[in-house]
Amino acid sequence: MPTTSTPADRTHAARRSTSTDVALISCFAALIAVLGIVPPIAVGLPVPITLQTMGVMLAGLVLGARRGALSVLVLLALVAVGLPLLSGGRGGLGVFAGPSAGYLVGFVLGAYVTGWVSERLEGRIPPLAGYLTAAVVGGIGAVYLIGIPVLVWRTGADPLASLVFLPGDLVKASLAAVVAVGVRRALPDR
Amino acid sequence: MTGGTPHTVGAMPVGVRLALMLVAEVLLVLLVRSLPAAAVATGMVSAAYLVAGVRPAQAWRTLRVVLLFAVVVAGLQAIVLPVERALLIGIVMVLAVAIAALVTLTTSTTDLLDALERGLGPLRPVGVDPERVALTLALTMRTVPVIGGFGRRLREAGRARGARVGAITYAIGLVVLTLQHAERVGDALRARGVDD
Numbered sequence: 001m002p003t004t005s006t007p008a009d010r011t012h013a014a015r016r017s018t019s020t021d022v023a024l025i026s027c028f029a030a031l032i033a034v035l036g037i038v039p040p041i042a043v044g045l046p047v048p049i050t051l052q053t054m055g056v057m058l059a060g061l062v063l064g065a066r067r068g069a070l071s072v073l074v075l076l077a078l079v080a081v082g083l084p085l086l087s088g089g090r091g092g093l094g095v096f097a098g099p100s101a102g103y104l105v106g107f108v109l110g111a112y113v114t115g116w117v118s119e120r121l122e123g124r125i126p127p128l129a130g131y132l133t134a135a136v137v138g139g140i141g142a143v144y145l146i147g148i149p150v151l152v153w154r155t156g157a158d159p160l161a162s163l164v165f166l167p168g169d170l171v172k173a174s175l176a177a178v179v180a181v182g183v184r185r186a187l188p189d190r
Numbered sequence: 191m192t193g194g195t196p197h198t199v200g201a202m203p204v205g206v207r208l209a210l211m212l213v214a215e216v217l218l219v220l221l222v223r224s225l226p227a228a229a230v231a232t233g234m235v236s237a238a239y240l241v242a243g244v245r246p247a248q249a250w251r252t253l254r255v256v257l258l259f260a261v262v263v264a265g266l267q268a269i270v271l272p273v274e275r276a277l278l279i280g281i282v283m284v285l286a287v288a289i290a291a292l293v294t295l296t297t298s299t300t301d302l303l304d305a306l307e308r309g310l311g312p313l314r315p316v317g318v319d320p321e322r323v324a325l326t327l328a329l330t331m332r333t334v335p336v337i338g339g340f341g342r343r344l345r346e347a348g349r350a351r352g353a354r355v356g357a358i359t360y361a362i363g364l365v366v367l368t369l370q371h372a373e374r375v376g377d378a379l380r381a382r383g384v385d386d
Contacts, residue, residue: 008369018322019384023376024369026326030333031368034341035361051361062365074330077323081302082294085334090255094291097215098256099263099283154286155263156271156279175357182362187369 006064028071036087057139057176060114069112102150106143114138131177
């Protein structure tokens with residue numbers, strides 16, 4: 001149980017319990033899936049750019065480290081048993097044997113680190129700066145830490161080549177921070 | 191994802207299928223280091239698909255993304271690496287996905303969920319509660335359409351006002367609606383005694 005206050009605790013602070021955690025983890029896993037389905041942003045690549053990675057960052061920012069990572073893990077478990085919940089309708093065990101499998105594992109660590117950094121910065125620097133730092137360190141740094149070595153191992157590609165996604169991911173980290181601040185404002189203080 | 195496959199391997203327990211998959215993946219990485227070895231491996235994986243009764247159209251739907259990606263990667267690598275090496279990278283990439291995807295193609299989601307719950311049993315001593323995990327997974331499956339509905343409603347509400355909903359407004363609305371829904375779900379779970 002996180003000791004610091006996350007945005008999710010604003011609606012749920014009064015009643016922290018197993019039920020609350022299960023509900024938040026499962027609803028947020030569903031949210032990350034939905035962000036991967038709609039609305040895709042067409043950029044003329046065969047890979048649709050969706051807001052799914054932003055969903056992973058938001059899981060850490062809104063739910064905190066532990067629950068955020070668990071919600072990503074729940075999503076991946078459903079993908080593993082065959083549901084097409086990853087962006088572009090991908091699913092099944094095949095994605096865990098593919099060249100981008102490292103990014104999927106990185107999502108779990110990424111949500112955790114995002115939440116951890118965000119919880120540490122809470123109250124010390126302005127929320128937007130804290131959320132942005134957390135999303136960049138966790139949602140990009142920690143995800144790449146596992147994603148890039150696996151991609152390089154499977155494709156023999158130059159590690160620098162995988163940085164083509166960096167600009168897009170920086171945009172998503174900024175979006176995640178702005179959205180987390182918006183959520184914080186929209187929820188009443190208890 | 192999984193419906194409609196004639197289950198020639200239906201008699202094989204899910205745990206055995208998963209174990210065979212892992213062994214095949216490890217052997218692929220350890221042994222397939224040359225084009226002749228890759229040809230043998232491709233023959234074996236194709237034979238497994240035939241024996242399992244996977245229809246060609248189904249196999250194509252499942253593997254086309256990795257096939258396309260492998261062609262691009264092998265093509266690019268052929269510029270800087272020997273052609274044999276580049277081809278090998280592409281083939282191993284496709285075979286790795288094909289082996290894992292075969293389990294998904296021949297095993298129902300329900301059977302895999304059951305296997306997952308059983309597989310988590312030994313983790314009970316370190317605090318993993320398989321029943322609670324199963325409950326969370328089942329709950330999430332039912333929640334995806336609900337959250338999807340929230341998303342549609344947000345976009346329609348924007349259109350009704352004659353404005354396209356921007357990504358930020360959309361995402362804020364979706365997260366807030368999700369948290370509010372989670373509060374109701376939490377209450378329902380509590381009423382069913384999940385905390386006890």
